[in-house]
Amino acid sequence: MKKTIDEINERIKDGSVAVVTADRMSEIVSELGPQKAFEEVDVVTTGTFGAMCSSGAFLNFGHSDPPMKLVDVWLNDVKAYGGIAAVDLFIGATQASRSRGEVYGGGHVIEDLISKKPIDVFARSPGTDCYPRKELETTIQIDDLNQAIMLNPRNAYQRYAVATNSTERMLDTYMGPLFPNFQNATYSGAGELSPIPNDPNFDTIGIGTRIFLCGGEGYIIGEGTQHNPRGHFSTLMVTGDMKGMNPEFLRGASFKNYGPTLYIGIGVPIPILNEKIAENTGVRDEDLLTDLLDYGIQRRDRPVLAKVSYSDLKSGEIEVEGRVIKTYPLSSYSLAKKVADTLSDQIKRGEFFLSESVKPLSTTMVQNPMRETKEHPLVMDVMVQDVITVKEDYNVQQVAKTMVDGQITHVPVVSNEGKLVGMLTAWDIAKMVAQGREALAGEIMTRKVLTADLDEPVELAARKIEKYNISALPIVNSENRVIGIITGDMISRLIGRGR
Amino acid sequence: MKIRLVYTPSIIQEPLIAEIILETGAKININRADIGAVSGEMVVDVPEDKYNRVVRLFRDKGLKISLLHQPIFRDDARCIACGICTLICPIGVFTIEEDWSISLEAERCIQCGVCVAVCPTSALALSEGEV
Ligand code: SF4
Ligand code: SF4
Numbered sequence: 001m002k003k004t005i006d007e008i009n010e011r012i013k014d015g016s017v018a019v020v021t022a023d024r025m026s027e028i029v030s031e032l033g034p035q036k037a038f039e040e041v042d043v044v045t046t047g048t049f050g051a052m053c054s055s056g057a058f059l060n061f062g063h064s065d066p067p068m069k070l071v072d073v074w075l076n077d078v079k080a081y082g083g084i085a086a087v088d089l090f091i092g093a094t095q096a097s098r099s100r101g102e103v104y105g106g107g108h109v110i111e112d113l114i115s116k117k118p119i120d121v122f123a124r125s126p127g128t129d130c131y132p133r134k135e136l137e138t139t140i141q142i143d144d145l146n147q148a149i150m151l152n153p154r155n156a157y158q159r160y161a162v163a164t165n166s167t168e169r170m171l172d173t174y175m176g177p178l179f180p181n182f183q184n185a186t187y188s189g190a191g192e193l194s195p196i197p198n199d200p201n202f203d204t205i206g207i208g209t210r211i212f213l214c215g216g217e218g219y220i221i222g223e224g225t226q227h228n229p230r231g232h233f234s235t236l237m238v239t240g241d242m243k244g245m246n247p248e249f250l251r252g253a254s255f256k257n258y259g260p261t262l263y264i265g266i267g268v269p270i271p272i273l274n275e276k277i278a279e280n281t282g283v284r285d286e287d288l289l290t291d292l293l294d295y296g297i298q299r300r301d302r303p304v305l306a307k308v309s310y311s312d313l314k315s316g317e318i319e320v321e322g323r324v325i326k327t328y329p330l331s332s333y334s335l336a337k338k339v340a341d342t343l344s345d346q347i348k349r350g351e352f353f354l355s356e357s358v359k360p361l362s363t364t365m366v367q368n369p370m371r372e373t374k375e376h377p378l379v380m381d382v383m384v385q386d387v388i389t390v391k392e393d394y395n396v397q398q399v400a401k402t403m404v405d406g407q408i409t410h411v412p413v414v415s416n417e418g419k420l421v422g423m424l425t426a427w428d429i430a431k432m433v434a435q436g437r438e439a440l441a442g443e444i445m446t447r448k449v450l451t452a453d454l455d456e457p458v459e460l461a462a463r464k465i466e467k468y469n470i471s472a473l474p475i476v477n478s479e480n481r482v483i484g485i486i487t488g489d490m491i492s493r494l495i496g497r498g499r
Numbered sequence: 500m501k502i503r504l505v506y507t508p509s510i511i512q513e514p515l516i517a518e519i520i521l522e523t524g525a526k527i528n529i530n531r532a533d534i535g536a537v538s539g540e541m542v543v544d545v546p547e548d549k550y551n552r553v554v555r556l557f558r559d560k561g562l563k564i565s566l567l568h569q570p571i572f573r574d575d576a577r578c579i580a581c582g583i584c585t586l587i588c589p590i591g592v593f594t595i596e597e598d599w600s601i602s603l604e605a606e607r608c609i610q611c612g613v614c615v616a617v618c619p620t621s622a623l624a625l626s627e628g629e630v
Pocket of ligand 2: 571587588589590591592607608609610611612613614615
């Protein structure tokens with residue numbers, strides 16, 4: 001037995017359509033089985049509401065008089081991309097304001113437009129014979145624009161990795177604040193309510209699928225960027241007319257020490273055309289696994305610490321190797337539910353009809369990491385290998401002499417077995433001398449020592465040095481013996497040479 | 500009841516709070532204290548029954564007082580119920596409820612301010628209090 005989208009649209013028209021939200025459908029499928037569920041339900045509505053950085057909008061301003069090619073343009077002091085014709089612009093969600101920094105950005109401009117707030121426009125141009133004007137200042141709101149079209153290259157991730165932090169330092173990330181030593185984990189996505197998990201093989205979702213986008217009507221126009229169906233990280237590229245959107249279903253946002261973004265509400269209706277599709281929409285949070293990643297490792301390939309399910313995540317804590325980690329959502333489940341409920345109501349009221357997709361999304365696309373043609377130096381390429389060290393029982397005098405003889409300003413302190421136990425700087429020694437105090441290296445050294453790895457890019461070592469305001473990082477081997485040292489001075493010299 | 504005290508650093512030298520506690524027998528709880536170069540600020544919790552007397556004494560000693568009936572405000576039109584505030588608040592003012600709404604017990608807030616900086620939609624603001 002089968003149904004068609006036309007038949008479902010007929011039922012929407014005459015009001016007899018049976019619509020349920022995806023969380024309810026999971027219960028129906030497990031109670032009645034897929035066959036019965038297929039017979040009872042025509043449409044399943046999904047929803048998600050999360051921070052979707054890869055979002056933006058095309059805006060058309062119409063021509064000024066005298067005309068001007070809008071080249072360098074700021075909307076509420078947020079830079080928009082003007083390299084497309086004369087009066088078309090693209091504003092991206094994560095662009096930060098020139099004057100206000102990370103607290104206001106492209107995502108806020110998009111929200112303010114949809115909320116019909118006035119937007120200050122400032123533009124500059126070199127001027128041409130056909131576009132003579134060089135500077136322009138005006139204030140517009142969305143109704144003054146000819147078109148305001150949201151176009152988001154990557155939205156509605158199938159699932160998203162969970163973030164935690166193994167280091168001893170707090171991290172501010174796009175996954176929110178991550179406390180030291182695995183104190184918390186943050187996750188994103190609505191799990192069984194999310195669009196793609198309900199149709200992971202794209203039996204119905206494709207190019208041309210009509211969707212609910214930020215309260216208005218939108219369309220899927222293709223695979224999102226980084227669409228990775230084999231890895232279960234599929235994404236959607238979507239578009240919609242901003243003039244029909246509702247500010248309740250999107251929100252300009254900013255993550256501390258990361259910057260601006262845009263929270264977006266997306267709902268995709270899944271027509272239950274056959275039993276197989278019904279079965280897929282029966283997906284439950286416990287079936288949806290995702291990776292727990294250590295954001296303390298600042299590399300592309302972060303180690304996967306564990307596989308966890310959305311039901312574990314939603315329970316508020318996960319257990320990893322005997323350790324309990326508290327979990328916190330970053331996306332809004334209550335608004336995701338509201339998206340699915342609202343879409344469901346629109347279909348029941350005959351206000352939203354389903355569309356036939358013209359081409360399903362790819363199930364085979366693969367994604368590769370960036371090709372980098374310029375080698376970046378690693379710590380092992382630049383570190384000093386003959387490291388001068390001092391022993392824990394050296395007195396201030398001996399440490400000072402070692403530093404002067406070696407012409408160094410930092411010195412690792414090692415135990416009798418040669419293992420790294422601390423660091424001393426010229427400043428620590430100067431303080432002791434100034435106070436006329438006697439002490440042993442082991443008593444005054446800094447015990448918590450940040451180290452660098454041999455194969456760590458110098459760039460990352462430089463960031464540690466800058467962020468934690470230190471001046472040197474020792475490199476240790478697996479036995480915690482010092483095998484090298486890299487200092488801020490070395491890095492500045494290297495960068496000075498390279499650029 | 501919570502109050503915010505603003506004082507000059509010179510007052511810190513005096514055992515002010517101790518004196519008031521001894522005089523009134525009120526169990527005053529210091530929620531938070533910041534001491535800067537030119538001024539200091541403290542949020543304290545005062546038991547309801549001794550509240551009026553304690554406030555009068557603080558005023559007599561020359562401290563500026565604001566009453567924090569509701570130390571933190573949330574703009575519910577901006578809040579998206581993401582739950583990040585539940586993660587960051589050291590006091591546990593915010594809670595994720597069964598239905599995924601986020602409740603807040605504003606009166607427990609000690610005005611540390613971290614949630615204000617972390618809330619992605621700028622939905623939270625500290626109250627100035629009533630003078
Ligand atoms: S962090 Fe802000 S937006 Fe998120 S739930 Fe708390 S108040 Fe609401
Ligand atoms: S300011 Fe925010 S984080 Fe601090 S106690 Fe109050 S509610 Fe909690």
